[in-house]
Amino acid sequence: MNFTPICKTCKKPKANFVCGQCSEPVCKSCGQFMNDAFSFRKEVPKELAHPVYCGQCFDETVAAPLAEYEANLERARDMIVFTKAETKKTGHLKRKELPLTVTDCEDEIETVIRLAYFAVEAGHNCLLDVDVTHRKIIVGSHKKTIFSGTAIPTTIDPSAVREY
Numbered sequence: 001m002n003f004t005p006i007c008k009t010c011k012k013p014k015a016n017f018v019c020g021q022c023s024e025p026v027c028k029s030c031g032q033f034m035n036d037a038f039s040f041r042k043e044v045p046k047e048l049a050h051p052v053y054c055g056q057c058f059d060e061t062v063a064a065p066l067a068e069y070e071a072n073l074e075r076a077r078d079m080i081v082f083t084k085a086e087t088k089k090t091g092h093l094k095r096k097e098l099p100l101t102v103t104d105c106e107d108e109i110e111t112v113i114r115l116a117y118f119a120v121e122a123g124h125n126c127l128l129d130v131d132v133t134h135r136k137i138i139v140g141s142h143k144k145t146i147f148s149g150t151a152i153p154t155t156i157d158p159s160a161v162r163e164y
């Protein structure tokens with residue numbers, strides 16, 4: 001008797017993983033492992049939140065949203081960012097949107113990229129009044145610093161930035 005699951009894709013035994021989408025067994029070499037993909041998104045829908053997919057489910061369910069996510073993350077890294085201290089440069093820009101907030105980030109860079117990613121999802125290319133704060137918390141027996149941030153998203157003409 002052999003209870004080793006057979007991989008859905010390559011039909012070999014030792015399929016020690018299960019596709020989160022179709023619940024069929026998949027082996028280590030055929031599985032698509034997600035490693036925190038989509039972690040910058042505000043909300044990750046259930047069908048994109050599984051840790052492992054078979055090739056077919058990955059192609060059908062994950063590939064297109066993942067490509068879009070990566071393009072958005074690229075745009076977030078290119079975000080035009082002004083800190084709260086730069087209001088002399090940006091005071092004349094309109095602030096129509098509600099402030100974005102992120103909490104529990106590992107460092108200052110992650111905080112700004114998370115704010116920027118939210119701004120990209122809302123169709124903006126600029127963050128105004130970026131304000132990052134940090135505080136120490138106690139996790140178990142050691143202290144840890146966590147970062148939070150706020151910013152107001154807006155859309156500006158990138159070619160006009162130098163004049164500010």
Ligand SMILES: [Zn+2]
Pocket residue numbers: 007008009010011012026027028029030031
């Ligand atoms: Zn396989």
Ligand SMILES: [Zn+2]
Pocket residue numbers: 019020021022023024053054055056057058
């Ligand atoms: Zn599957």
